[in-house]
Amino acid sequence: MRNRRDLLKTAGAAAAAAGTAALAAPAVHAQKAPIKWRLQTYAGPALAEHVIKPSIDAFNKAANGEMVIDLYYADQLVPTGELFRAMQQGVIDAVQSDDDSISAPVDVAVFGGYFPFATRYSLDVPTLFHTYGLKEIWEEAYAEVKGVTWLSAGAWDPCNFATKQPINSLADLRGKRVFTFPTAGRFLARFGVVPVTLPWEDVQVAVQTGELDGIAWSGITEDYTVGWADVCNYFLTNNISGAWCGSYFANTEKWNAVPEHLKTLFRLCIDSSHYYRLHWYWGGEARLRVSGTKMKLTTIPDAEWKTVEDEAHKFWDEIAAESPRRKRVVEILRKYAEDMKNAGPPYRYA
Secondary structure, three states, rough: HHHHHHHHHHHHHHHHHHHHHHHHOOOOOOOOEEEEEEEEEEOOHHHHHHHOHHHHHHHHHHHOEEEEEEOOOOOOOOOOHHHHHHHHOOOOOOEEEEEEEEEOOHHHHOOEOOOOOOOOOOOOHHHHHHHHHHHHHHHHOOOOOOOOOEEEEEEOOEEEEOOOOOOOOOOHHOOOOEEEEEEHHHHHHOOEEEOOOOOOOHHHHHHHHOOHHHHHHHEEOOOOOHOOOOOOOOOEEEEOOOOOOEEEEHHHHHOOOOOOOHHHHHHHHHHHHHHHHHHHHHHHHHHHHHHHHOOOOEEEOHHHHHHHHHHHHHHHHHHHHOHHHHHHHHHHHHHHHHHHHHHHOOOOOO
16 A cells, blocks of 8 residues: 555656646647748739739638748849749749740740730630630640649730830831830731840840830830830731730749649639739720820731731641641630621620
């Protein structure tokens, strides 16, 4: 009995000591470090305030410390033309740009950015991807490339000329040195345009110094937003495409390591970015044509501009002949254009 009492006393004392220690030292809960991504956009700081930053800010807030995306602007970490390779190698984790500008090694890259006359309005881009089958073709193409996952495509603004000298006819385009996208430049060269590639942040100064005669990289909303309207005197209302087609991409290994709920959150934030741009550009293009004071509007007559549209369809044929998948995309573009024409106003006007 004495041994039993001694045992109980010892156990009780030990328990009391343990309880005191527990009260004195609160439990420490291990916390995982947040997932960290570096995402670079094609856009400079002023433009990024609209085309991506609000959605990334929203993601970082909603992720509640589980994941943080650091946003970098055009050429800030990697030159735009090297973005795909850098993402593939894990130098950066994600990209917002068009396939064409980042030199994506897939045959559909030629349709990113401004593919001549593929679209008339911004809603054409999501409709082509989600209703006419381009989404599945892009997924198929990028599945053949190791290290990068294509996530989503959306619409931006149309492609118009902003120039120092007025453009009133096709003849006025000849010899003009213009900052533009690779495929758009390849097409515009047929009309005497000299495509020039420069770092995005150097464009405004290049126009001021005369290294460039103009820009065919955006609509009027971006011209005002990024400062190009301050150095260009004229805006040509004819465009070679109704909407830029841009995408979001991620390094595959980094994407696969993200939990499903954060993948869903990121996709939702991408969609919010797509939605914001639809109304920001649509309203901006109209408002600045009506009330903008920095550039005078010029127009090439419809009959003359039709020769540009006709040439675009010849260009489509050439692209279609370059690979079976490009042919499939061109067939979809033709089918879509025909459907929109047959649907009549407001889808297409004669």
